[in-house]
Amino acid sequence: xxxxxxxxxxxxxxNGHQYHLNETKLKTNAECVIAVMSGNFxxxxxxxxxxxxxxxxxxxxxxxDIVVELPYAFATQKAETFANGSISLLNALYCxxxxxxxxxxxxxxxxxxxxxxxxxxxxxxxxxxxxxxQGYSYxxxxxxxxxxLSGTDTYLDLSKPNNILGFHYVKAIHNQKRxxxxxTIKRTSADYHDESFTHETIASATSIRKALFxxxxxxxxxxxxxxxTTLKWLSSYYNEHQMFHQWEEYxxxxxxxxxxxxxxxxxxxxxxxxxxxNRLLAHITEATTFHEFMxxxxxxxxxxxxxxxxxxxxxxxxxxxxxxPLLEKQTTTYIRLLGMSKKxxxxxxxxxxDVQLPIISKVTAYENDLLELxxxxxxxxxxIFPEPLRSTLLRQEYSTPPIxxxxxxxxxx
Amino acid sequence: xxxxxxxxxxxxxxNGHQYHLNETKLKTNAECVIAVMSGNFxxxxxxxxxxxxxxxxxxxxxxxDIVVELPYAFATQKAETFANGSISLLNALYCxxxxxxxxxxxxxxxxxxxxxxxxxxxxxxxxxxxxxxQGYSYxxxxxxxxxxLSGTDTYLDLSKPNNILGFHYVKAIHNQKRxxxxxTIKRTSADYHDESFTHETIASATSIRKALFxxxxxxxxxxxxxxxTTLKWLSSYYNEHQMFHQWEEYxxxxxxxxxxxxxxxxxxxxxxxxxxxNRLLAHITEATTFHEFMxxxxxxxxxxxxxxxxxxxxxxxxxxxxxxPLLEKQTTTYIRLLGMSKKxxxxxxxxxxDVQLPIISKVTAYENDLLELxxxxxxxxxxIFPEPLRSTLLRQEYSTPPIxxxxxxxxxx
Numbered sequence: 001x002x003x004x005x006x007x008x009x010x011x012x013x014x015n016g017h018q019y020h021l022n023e024t025k026l027k028t029n030a031e032c033v034i035a036v037m038s039g040n041f042x043x044x045x046x047x048x049x050x051x052x053x054x055x056x057x058x059x060x061x062x063x064x065d066i067v068v069e070l071p072y073a074f075a076t077q078k079a080e081t082f083a084n085g086s087i088s089l090l091n092a093l094y095c096x097x098x099x100x101x102x103x104x105x106x107x108x109x110x111x112x113x114x115x116x117x118x119x120x121x122x123x124x125x126x127x128x129x130x131x132x133x134q135g136y137s138y139x140x141x142x143x144x145x146x147x148x149l150s151g152t153d154t155y156l157d158l159s160k161p162n163n164i165l166g167f168h169y170v171k172a173i174h175n176q177k178r179x180x181x182x183x184t185i186k187r188t189s190a191d192y193h194d195e196s197f198t199h200e201t202i203a204s205a206t207s208i209r210k211a212l213f214x215x216x217x218x219x220x221x222x223x224x225x226x227x228x229t230t231l232k233w234l235s236s237y238y239n240e241h242q243m244f245h246q247w248e249e250y251x252x253x254x255x256x257x258x259x260x261x262x263x264x265x266x267x268x269x270x271x272x273x274x275x276x277x278n279r280l281l282a283h284i285t286e287a288t289t290f291h292e293f294m295x296x297x298x299x300x301x302x303x304x305x306x307x308x309x310x311x312x313x314x315x316x317x318x319x320x321x322x323x324x325p326l327l328e329k330q331t332t333t334y335i336r337l338l339g340m341s342k343k344x345x346x347x348x349x350x351x352x353x354d355v356q357l358p359i360i361s362k363v364t365a366y367e368n369d370l371l372e373l374x375x376x377x378x379x380x381x382x383x384i385f386p387e388p389l390r391s392t393l394l395r396q397e398y399s400t401p402p403i404x405x406x407x408x409x410x411x412x413x
Numbered sequence: 414x415x416x417x418x419x420x421x422x423x424x425x426x427x428n429g430h431q432y433h434l435n436e437t438k439l440k441t442n443a444e445c446v447i448a449v450m451s452g453n454f455x456x457x458x459x460x461x462x463x464x465x466x467x468x469x470x471x472x473x474x475x476x477x478d479i480v481v482e483l484p485y486a487f488a489t490q491k492a493e494t495f496a497n498g499s500i501s502l503l504n505a506l507y508c509x510x511x512x513x514x515x516x517x518x519x520x521x522x523x524x525x526x527x528x529x530x531x532x533x534x535x536x537x538x539x540x541x542x543x544x545x546x547q548g549y550s551y552x553x554x555x556x557x558x559x560x561x562l563s564g565t566d567t568y569l570d571l572s573k574p575n576n577i578l579g580f581h582y583v584k585a586i587h588n589q590k591r592x593x594x595x596x597t598i599k600r601t602s603a604d605y606h607d608e609s610f611t612h613e614t615i616a617s618a619t620s621i622r623k624a625l626f627x628x629x630x631x632x633x634x635x636x637x638x639x640x641x642t643t644l645k646w647l648s649s650y651y652n653e654h655q656m657f658h659q660w661e662e663y664x665x666x667x668x669x670x671x672x673x674x675x676x677x678x679x680x681x682x683x684x685x686x687x688x689x690x691n692r693l694l695a696h697i698t699e700a701t702t703f704h705e706f707m708x709x710x711x712x713x714x715x716x717x718x719x720x721x722x723x724x725x726x727x728x729x730x731x732x733x734x735x736x737x738p739l740l741e742k743q744t745t746t747y748i749r750l751l752g753m754s755k756k757x758x759x760x761x762x763x764x765x766x767d768v769q770l771p772i773i774s775k776v777t778a779y780e781n782d783l784l785e786l787x788x789x790x791x792x793x794x795x796x797i798f799p800e801p802l803r804s805t806l807l808r809q810e811y812s813t814p815p816i817x818x819x820x821x822x823x824x825x826x
Contacts, residue, residue: 251800252799252803253669255796255803256669256793256796257670259789259792259793260728260729260730260792260793261730262735265730285804286804286808287804288800288801289800315673316673317674317678322675376672376673379672380669380672380673383668383669383672386665387664387665387701388701390665390668390701391698391700391701395699
């Protein structure tokens with residue numbers, strides 16, 4: 001049974017994701033689609049709108065067969081680490097192919113760029129560190145280093161976020177020396193960072209979240225851009241939890257945490273570099289919202305995303321000493337199964353005996369440093385709920401088995 | 414001008430405190446009364462009902478002339494440390510006498526007990542450590558050690574909380590070798606720990622707080638037991654802040670803090686001994702209230718008060734390495750002035766040139782490790798307010814000068 005992998009956040013699952021999923025099936029002829037999905041916190045250092053369980057249901061009902069969680073240690077990182085963790089999970093699950101969305105849309109451009117860069121890694125690194133010294137942010141510096149080196153953007157425009165991710169997926173496959181095919185589908189209509197709706201049915205997740213939070217929560221604002229199943233699950237989550245998650249909800253905890261920490265303690269936090277913690281401490285007393293705080297601390301060099309990730313690691317108390325050793329090999333050490341269709345389960349049965357990593361169904365069943373971080377992240381994610389809801393959700397987190405879905409009857413098992 | 418010191422929490426100022434203050438003036442013939450008052454967190458590891466500023470106003474209107482803050486490092490400790498810090502402050506302010514309330518009421522009993530104990534310190538320590546090994550709590554073990562040693566309770570019943578404090582005040586004066594007189598006034602009617610009202614106008618602060626929190630906040634429940642000025646300030650605080658402080662309000666932060674800390678990190682916290690942090694972590698997930706949590710973790714050995722103090726140090730992130738060096742000398746290093754009457758100001762003018770410690774009027778004006786802890790404690794105390802109130806109060810904390818009160822016109826200056 002051929003399996004293809006997609007690497008996703010589904011925050012929330014929208015029509016663009018549906019398009020990508022349908023095209024992936026057509027293009028790859030795979031029988032089983034495996035989604036590597038970020039957990040409760042996302043690559044840009046944000047909380048997911050709704051929990052990973054609800055996003056798993058959206059994915060299964062849309063046609064995904066297996067959902068596995070990308071560990072926090074990889075999910076909340078720059079593209080390279082994010083890609084390495086994701087590809088290592090797909091490798092561990094014997095995926096034959098990965099299919100990603102990109103602005104470019106031609107897989108050869110990615111491959112050529114990866115091999116071009118490999119040959120000239122040293123020069124590239126020099127350009128990169130030079131640009132960083134000049135005060136450019138890491139993403140901007142990478143893009144500058146690349147175009148200085150190639151003299152052209154012929155291969156791939158590395159200033160586009162999905163091209164960057166795709167580049168790192170292809171590079172990770174190359175580095176991890178597994179025989180996985182890569183393919184790409186051109187993204188239609190919506191730019192990753194688009195904040196407004198420019199198309200009738202396709203919109204970026206960013207614009208969907210923006211519309212959701214722009215005034216009183218009203219799901220009719222976004223119903224054109226999401227499948228009915230997403231609408232149903234968003235609505236059900238909101239009814240049960242009385243909120244969608246966003247940074248502002250966590251600001252009171254972040255401020256408390258910062259105000260009770262010394263600079264020396266903050267320096268221990270992952271991504272606290274070059275004394276940036278002092279800048280945070282200098283502005284936190286006055287800030288009344290997360291947005292206000294970010295506006296005050298961001299600079300040309302410290303981008304919003306980078307600072308948001310730092311704030312997230314402060315919030316979850318993720319230290320350098322806890323995280324760095326886990327990233328040494330740039331591969332995951334377990335497979336956390338969040339959900340599967342009947343077909344997904346059949347696929348898992350066929351590969352079971354060959355899978356080298358433990359497959360985690362319940363978090364109580366397995367002790368692992370990488371998993372510890374996921375648990376801490378979830379505990380943080382749930383910390384904003386009033387009691388007794390918080391305790392109930394914490395308990396559920398330990399006892400919830402993977403979600404099982406019958407894709408034919410459209411029923412949960 | 415003769416000054417007498419009283420050591421107080423005023424949580425809140427009630428008729429029993431008024432009685433003690435009036436009797437102190439009569440008995441000592443002092444012209445100026447200096448109150449050493451705990452800040453926002455109290456000896457039993459609890460948040461004060463209302464801020465130190467509001468409690469300072471209650472004190473000034475009741476007839477106190479100078480209010481100085483007992484630093485967090487001393488205020489949230491067992492009786493011995495609490496007493497050492499308090500007496501060192503009164504010493505620094507050239508108080509001629511300290512007058513404390515006690516169950517016993519005869520100062521010679523305190524003096525005799527202190528000198529008896531001094532002679533037999535070694536034996537006492539042996540009895541004490543034996544009793545602790547047997548699983549008794551520290552206060553219970555002290556009391557047992559003492560009665561084993563003396564064969565009698567003739568001198569002083571050291572199972573009574575105010576006798577214990579008084580004993581340590583007298584001992585601290587003795588150890589700090591300053592020529593300060595001690596006197597005591599017998600407490601009337603209400604026992605320190607009384608939870609119900611047994612007298613018409615005198616009730617313990619414990620019972621007053623209990624009445625206040627027992628149902629919907631209703632100040633008429635307690636108006637018989639407090640001066641009109643206390644009623645006025647409680648009411649004004651409630652109107653402005655929409656709450657009185659109690660542990661339950663901080664439980665969401667405590668739970669967040671515990672759930673994002675490793676056992677190794679918690680072990681760094683002051684008063685985390687003998688692996689007690691594991692007990693806390695084992696019960697925090699399920700607990701939905703602070704009270705529930707405390708009921709689950711307390712044992713014969715770990716008393717409610719001791720655990721409550723530990724929880725407080727966890728909440729304020731007060732580590733052993735930050736606090737222990739500050740306690741080496743068991744004396745304060747600054748005088749934080751919270752308020753004064755005109756008479757209080759005159760007194761300060763007369764001693765000003767002789768005072769050896771810096772007198773702090775605004776916290777921005779002075780850097781000091783001991784003061785750092787007070788600032789962190791206040792930042793924690795204010796962390797439960799919604800924005801923008803929290804930011805406003807934080808800003809005020811830095812800019813508020815000592816409160817000045819004209820005791821003749823009853824006006825603030």
